[in-house]
Amino acid sequence: MDRDPLSATPSDRFISVRTVTKQFGQFTAVDRVSLDIGKGELFALLGSSGCGKTTLLRMLAGFEEPTSGQIFIDGEDMAGIAPYHRPVNMMFQSYALFPHMTVEKNIGYGLKHERMTKSERDDRVAAMLDLVQLKAFARRHPHQLSGGQRQRVALARALAKQPKLLLLDEPLGALDKKLREQTQFEIANIQYETGITFVVVTHDQEEAMTLASRIAIMDSGSIRQLDTPKNVYEFPSSRFVASFIGSVNLFDAELVRQDDQFAHIAVPEIGVTLQALRRGQLHGKTRLTCAFRPEKVHMSRQPPASAVNTMQGVVQDFGYFGKDSLYRVKMPAGSLIRVNATNDLRAGDDDIVATWEDEVYLAIDPAAIMLFEDEA
Amino acid sequence: MKPASWFDRRGWSDLIIGLPYAWAIVFIFLPICIVSALSFAVPILNSPPYEFLKTWPYLSFDNFQRLFSDSIYIRAFAVSLFNASIATVLCLLIGYPMALGLTRVPKAVNRVLLMMIVLPFWTSFLLRVYAWIGLMGNNSWFNHLLTGLYNVVVPQAWHIANIQIMYTNFAVIFVVVYSYLPFMILPLYANLEKLDRTLDEAAMDLGSRPVQVFLDVTLPLSMPGIIAGGLLVFIPAAGELVIPSLVGNQSDPMVGAIISQEFGLNHDWPMASAISVALLVILVMPLMAYTRFQSRAEAGGTR
Structure with a gap:
């Protein structure tokens, strides 16, 4: 591996957010945010609810358009590009698994729009089931799975299309404490294995610290500090960050x-x-x-x-x-x-x-x- | 375990569960039994106007024989099922976009729109049908307007003085659709409103355009609503009596009118009962199919 997973500054600007602002009426949800994320990085947006992290994530996914500013993914300007045309997939907080489809169908759903033969598609689904260790559950429906298993199906479904960027909205939020610990290492491993760029949104600092190579701490729409977990904890840049973390x-x-x-x-x-x-x-x-x-x-x-x-x-x-x-x-x-x-x-x-x-x-x-x- | 006293919890819950059962037995099950029994009697000129055969097999199958041999009855069933089917499909086609729209508007607008759907129920049903009679009649402004539009579109040779709407099957279907539309919209809306919108976003995120999202996610998940609304329209529409007798073609009656005629005009209670039983069987079949669909869906995991 030629990349250092903990490098503080990305050598390339794989994802580039440039002075992005998002307003809902009078309310400014995201206020002139700029950040660069390197290829293969596991990046975390950390903040309490209402800080604008989810809005920023939704702008990366294409569900919201920035009021001003630009978003580039792999050098491509995302302005006006619909969610279904972006090389971005998202793992939803609620997982948003299709209840009427089996695990297999859920994971394979995004692939039907790809130019693939049926056997290629089946192979990809099988590989994803392997990755999240759910081979035995391929024919089950989401309601027949435990919370942890659903979470893994959601992850596999989002990874199946091999996106350039994977967005994870509170990926561990719905899991109990024991499962969280296990899952956060799993996610980090999967990220390392696939080399896909991950952006995690979370309000849980422990989750952000263990998962991410870099953390952006957000408050009322802007980034208060962007650094490695260690630096954020040991060298907070402001009184706010010091009291927010730990x-x-x-x-x-x-x-x-x-x-x-x-x-x-x-x-x-x-x-x-x-x-x-x-x-x-x-x-x-x-x-x-x-x-x-x-x-x-x-x-x-x-x-x-x-x-x-x-x-x-x-x-x-x-x-x-x-x-x-x-x-x-x-x-x-x-x-x-x-x-x-x-x-x-x-x-x-x-x-x-x-x-x-x-x-x-x-x-x-x-x-x-x-x-x-x-x-x- | 014996109940401890008269207000014992267990006793009350039995009573409360028992009440609807008692209601169903007295007012649904028993009448069906009586009507079923009557359908095997023969008419006489007496009071009551029927009797059972005095000899084995005591039950007469004449009524059902007539039902299947006389083309009047068969045609009435065909017209009823045809009208009800077309009306149900039209209600679905009109009601689905409306129900979907109701889930996508702001809350304040949603309340007003829901109110507007329920509002017609505050006026007498008969009054509303009479209003349509006034609109559809050959000399109404509505009819003149439609005729005028028609005449503008077609060549001169096809021009007509007015469009015959009243006393046609079309008028029946039209007024049935108008009357039963809320029964399609409301269950559909209740179903669509419960659907998780993030599922749409997930499908879109995975590469589906909005139309594809609708076909893959919204439509299959709204199937219970479609079926519930469909039954609520189809079943009463098939047995509809008032609308066809007011706006329909009297020489081509629906089943409801036939039953009413046999019962009232002809005093043939057994024949009326036989037709009712046949209608019941025809209408219960889709209901049973629905119940099977639901239990299969629950086992398979639509929920």
Whole structure:
């Protein structure tokens, strides 16, 4: 394979969305969105409901026409091209399987418009049934299948025409938790095997993070950040993205001074001065947002070795989740810091890290503190 | 298990389920039995005007023999089934686009349109038929308009003074279509409205043009609605009495008129019963076919 599935910037512009806007009456669903997707990429559009991700997907499929802007697929302008003429297939959120057709007929439906002989068509359907491991269910009707099986039929039907672009609308939304995990790896594998470009729309960040090579985070019609899952999580570009992806402690902060390596910030809500590793230039604004993720805070009952970014607080309450626990530690200044601690020891009653009313020390690595110039 | 008291749940549910059965037995099943029995009696000049044979086999088959040998009856059945079939097909052809249209308009418009379909029921059925008589008559403006249009289109040699609409089979079919159209539209609409529109999008996404989408997805999935609407039009249309007697050709009667004549004018209750039984058998057959279609569809997975 000459392509790196995790490359952050596509070498080619296989799918190109250029300043696309979609308005429904007065409402702007998609607002000047531009993005490029590389060939064979698994791309995710992530956002809460109403952020415009589904509208963007429907414009790629051809069910909606952009109000302005252009969409290119493999160099071809899609303006005015009907859904049935686009080299694009879609896996619908509800799967939209034809209830009056068998699994086989469903998968083969799109092929009847292709120039193929009957045996070629049968071979393709058989190959698709193999791909999604549903050979034994070929003659069944959709209502005789489980949710997971229907999902795979929908995937096979969308793949059967070997589209240049496959759109998946909340592909795992209707599955239960166990099945989701298994299916998301299946989808990623199928994508890798077929080499077809996938665009996934989802509101589930876990789904986006595990599936996609790149994620576009959308909010009120525009893209807030477009990057790899890792960068989106570790280096969010804004306070919005930081709080949208994963959980985070957010505090207003004031820039005290900067040196070569660190920015020193006062955080009145915690009552301490913290030092944060500088990444890029802060633009001289003094009012900042300081953010750090709960799992990046180290909690101990003994004072830590280094005094950098150390705070003292009292455990107000905690939730035990098995593999980890979430503590809420009250600072002297009154605010709460959320701390995620892995339960890496098998705990008896007395060696749990901390419990209610315990005095604890919190330490944050300067590299783990994120600073944003946008305020709440 | 014995019911605990008079208001025991089980007892009530039995009663509630039992009521429609009782209704069906008393007002549907029993009358059918009586009519069936009557069809094997012979007419007499007495009150009641029939009797059963005093000797073996007690039942007379004369009525059915007449039914199958006298061309009046056979022709009446043929005309009835012909008119009902044509009317059903026309109702389907007119009603399907209307029902489909109802599912594709905004909600506010949809309410108004549905109201307009149901609105005629608020006027007396007879009144509406009489209104059509007024419109179809040879001297009505409607007839003049149609005649005028016809005369514009055809060469001079074919010109006519007016079009004979009243007292023809055409008038019967026309008014039957007008009267029964809502019975086609409403079940069709109920069916089409339930269909998942994303199925259309899926078919389109897989390369089908809109017409193909309709043929592959909408039409097969609306089959239950088509059949339900078809039966609701066909069955009453085949037995229709009022419309043919008001606008139809009296010398070429439909079954309803024949039954009415035998029962009222001729006082031949057994013959009237025999015709009714024959009509019932003919009309029940498509119903049974429908039930079989549905159970097969359920087993095969139309749902």
